[in-house]
Amino acid sequence: xxxxxxxxxxxxxxxxxxxxxxxxxxxxxxxxxxxxxxxxxxxxxxxxxxxxxxxxxxxxxxxxxxxxxxxxxxxxxxxxxxxxxxxxxxxxxxxxxxxxxxxxxxxxxxxxxxxxxxxxxxxxxxxxxxxxxxxxxxxxxxxxxxxxxxxxxxxxxxxxxxxxxxxxxxxxxxxxxxxxxxxxxxxxxxxxxxxxxxxxxxxxxxxxxxxxxxxxxxxxxxxxxxxxxxxxxxxxxxxxxxxxxxxxxxxxxxxxxxxxxxxxxxxxxxxxxxxxxxxxxxxxxxxxxxxxxxxxxxxxxxxxxxxxxxxxxxxxxxxxxxxx
Amino acid sequence: xxxxxxxxxxxxxxxxxxxxxxxxxxxxxxxxxxxxxxxxxxxxxxxxxxxxxxxxxxxxxxxxxxxxxxxxxxxxxxxxxxxxxxxxxxxxxxxxxxxxxxxxxxxxxxxxxxxxxxxxxxxxxxxxxxxxxxxxxxxxxxxxxxxxxxxxxxxxxxxxxxxxxxxxxxxxxxxxxxxxxxxxxxxxxxxxxxxxxxxxxxxxxxxxxxxxxxxxxxxxxxxxxxxxxxxxxxxxxxxxxxxxxxxxxxxxxxxxxxxxxxxxxxxxxxxxxxxx
Numbered sequence: 334x335x336x337x338x339x340x341x342x343x344x345x346x347x348x349x350x351x352x353x354x355x356x357x358x359x360x361x362x363x364x365x366x367x368x369x370x371x372x373x374x375x376x377x378x379x380x381x382x383x384x385x386x387x388x389x390x391x392x393x394x395x396x397x398x399x400x401x402x403x404x405x406x407x408x409x410x411x412x413x414x415x416x417x418x419x420x421x422x423x424x425x426x427x428x429x430x431x432x433x434x435x436x437x438x439x440x441x442x443x444x445x446x447x448x449x450x451x452x453x454x455x456x457x458x459x460x461x462x463x464x465x466x467x468x469x470x471x472x473x474x475x476x477x478x479x480x481x482x483x484x485x486x487x488x489x490x491x492x493x494x495x496x497x498x499x500x501x502x503x504x505x506x507x508x509x510x511x512x513x514x515x516x517x518x519x520x521x522x523x524x525x526x527x528x529x530x531x532x533x534x535x536x537x538x539x540x541x542x543x544x545x546x547x548x549x550x551x552x553x554x555x556x557x558x559x560x561x562x563x564x565x566x567x568x569x570x571x572x573x574x575x576x577x578x579x580x581x582x583x584x585x586x587x588x589x590x591x592x593x594x595x596x597x598x599x600x601x602x603x604x605x606x607x608x609x610x611x612x613x614x615x616x617x618x619x620x621x622x623x624x625x626x627x628x629x630x631x632x633x634x635x636x637x638x639x640x641x642x643x644x645x646x647x648x649x650x651x652x653x654x655x656x657x
Numbered sequence: 658x659x660x661x662x663x664x665x666x667x668x669x670x671x672x673x674x675x676x677x678x679x680x681x682x683x684x685x686x687x688x689x690x691x692x693x694x695x696x697x698x699x700x701x702x703x704x705x706x707x708x709x710x711x712x713x714x715x716x717x718x719x720x721x722x723x724x725x726x727x728x729x730x731x732x733x734x735x736x737x738x739x740x741x742x743x744x745x746x747x748x749x750x751x752x753x754x755x756x757x758x759x760x761x762x763x764x765x766x767x768x769x770x771x772x773x774x775x776x777x778x779x780x781x782x783x784x785x786x787x788x789x790x791x792x793x794x795x796x797x798x799x800x801x802x803x804x805x806x807x808x809x810x811x812x813x814x815x816x817x818x819x820x821x822x823x824x825x826x827x828x829x830x831x832x833x834x835x836x837x838x839x840x841x842x843x844x845x846x847x848x849x850x851x852x853x854x855x856x857x858x859x860x861x862x863x864x865x866x867x868x869x870x871x872x873x874x875x876x877x878x879x880x881x882x883x884x885x886x887x888x889x890x891x892x893x894x895x896x897x898x899x900x901x902x903x904x905x906x907x908x909x910x911x912x913x914x915x916x917x918x919x920x921x922x923x924x925x926x927x928x929x930x931x932x933x
Contacts, residue, residue, distance in 0.1 A: 404760045406926050420926070428763045439758040444676075455672050456762055 335378040340410035342371040372564035385555030431501035435513035457504040471499040491522030511543035548644035588636040674776040699732035718864035726891035729793040736782040738883035741850035744777035814890030820906040827913035858884040878909040
């Protein structure tokens with residue numbers, strides 16, 4: 334159980350203009366601005382949930398992860414994870430969580446991956462039997478057989494990320510924080526990472542919170558979305574909720590042989606050529622089924638395609654609505 | 658190198674020490690280069706002092722054999738006692754933000770970094786001290802390393818060496834903590850290294866400092882690093898002075914350790930890990 338209540342955190346950032354003069358000036362007199370990285374943030378995540386944490390760059394996603402992993406102490410507010418305050422009871426707390434920072438590596442650069450894993454075993458005091466069992470399972474699910482004896486520096490990004498995720502799970506954590514786990518990965522690696530996370534959640538009931546900019550991650554994984562912007566929680570709901578609110582438009586592409594386009598409420602013509610048209614449909618006025626029915630009555634349609642907005646487009650609409 | 662072949666430690670401290678040793682063995686050229694430098698430097702320094710001593714040996718606070726012992730010990734245990742002999746990994750990890758992962762581990766960060774710095778120093782000293790001590794002991798009479806005056810002097814020197822080594826590591830911990838605030842640790846490190854080298858007797862042994870200055874410097878924590886054990890071994894500090902020297906070492910070790918732990922706790926509460 335993860336509970337955050339009224340978390341605030343602000344940073345002072347030194348700023349200066351470009352150029353020598355400004356640099357000299359700031360050497361003597363620094364100007365600081367305060368940035369509210371987290372501004373009254375509250376949410377609760379139950380055991381066994383997969384939650385997608387989204388928001389534009391600089392919204393406070395990484396800061397939240399850092400607070401929840403005990404690295405960052407907030408200015409005010411409370412955070413309890415399985416009953417513990419992460420930054421107060423750091424050592425007990427981190428035993429039960431796994432963290433992957435997508436932009437950093439927790440594997441020792443020069444030594445084979447398996448050596449890093451052994452080191453983690455002794456850091457977390459994982460009993461031998463549990464370690465072997467977890468290692469075997471992770472190796473199989475993430476396809477690590479070939480990688481374990483390779484030094485980290487010689488792995489590709491996708492290979493390394495699979496090893497990073499395995500490294501975060503060797504001690505069987507109850508909660509897994511993934512900060513951009515699919516950043517920079519190719520399609521195959523992304524799919525592998527996603528299906529692994531899903532299986533982990535289903536089989537072991539691990540609570541997963543992942544931040545991402547890739548909406549396909551969210552579509553594939555998250556039952557629930559938290560949207561954060563400028564340090565505030567803007568939206569908490571499922572992808573379906575989001576769809577209901579932001580995916581009310583459809584694009585109809587028609588090919589037809591004769592007849593004139595009918596005038597229907599909620600339909601706007603985007604482009605029209607003889608025998609070919611693109612229409613925008615507002616489903617709050619006319620449902621897709623009704624629209625197709627009336628269109629096919631007046632036109633002899635040869636082909637029709639219906640497009641719903643992608644999750645990506647919805648998020649753009651969402652960011653726009655909240656002006657973040 | 659494989660961690661798998663090593664005996665299992667419940668605490669990771671032991672593992673870090675072993676990894677360090679194996680890493681040190683891997684860089685044979687570096688170890689060899691270091692050795693040559695130390696012989697050269699030690700030999701040159703001794704020649705220089707020999708010239709001074711020829712003019713008037715009575716004008717100096719240490720006898721020539723005492724000084725020779727001091728210099729060979731210094732060269733043999735360079736890695737243990739010089740503040741600048743650090744492993745840059747920890748400095749880098751703080752300024753790059755990699756420390757985020759170090760903070761997600763169920764360990765006491767102060768203890769861990771202390772152990773890692775100590776391991777780094779011990780492993781590089783272990784590789785270098787034996788050849789230096791061996792060759793220095795074989796050198797002809799006034800220029801070689803000689804046995805201490807008594808077995809008591811040897812034992813006290815050894816114990817004081819352990820204390821001095823711990824004082825050095827406890828001091829470096831403060832530098833690590835400062836890195837959280839300055840981000841670029843280089844400026845501070847250069848200033849502190851130069852100062853500590855002089856004040857600890859790394860450039861010239863502290864007894865050579867003029868009256869007035871010497872008494873003050875002797876009380877500073879830097880005098881509790883290499884100065885104390887080398888003077889005890891070589892017989893420049895004898896009798897009850899040995900006890901007071903070691904008491905002062907314990908005092909500084911306690912203070913540096915407590916201050917370091919306190920600062921570390923404060924720092925981690927307000928630390929900002931850099932980057933995304």
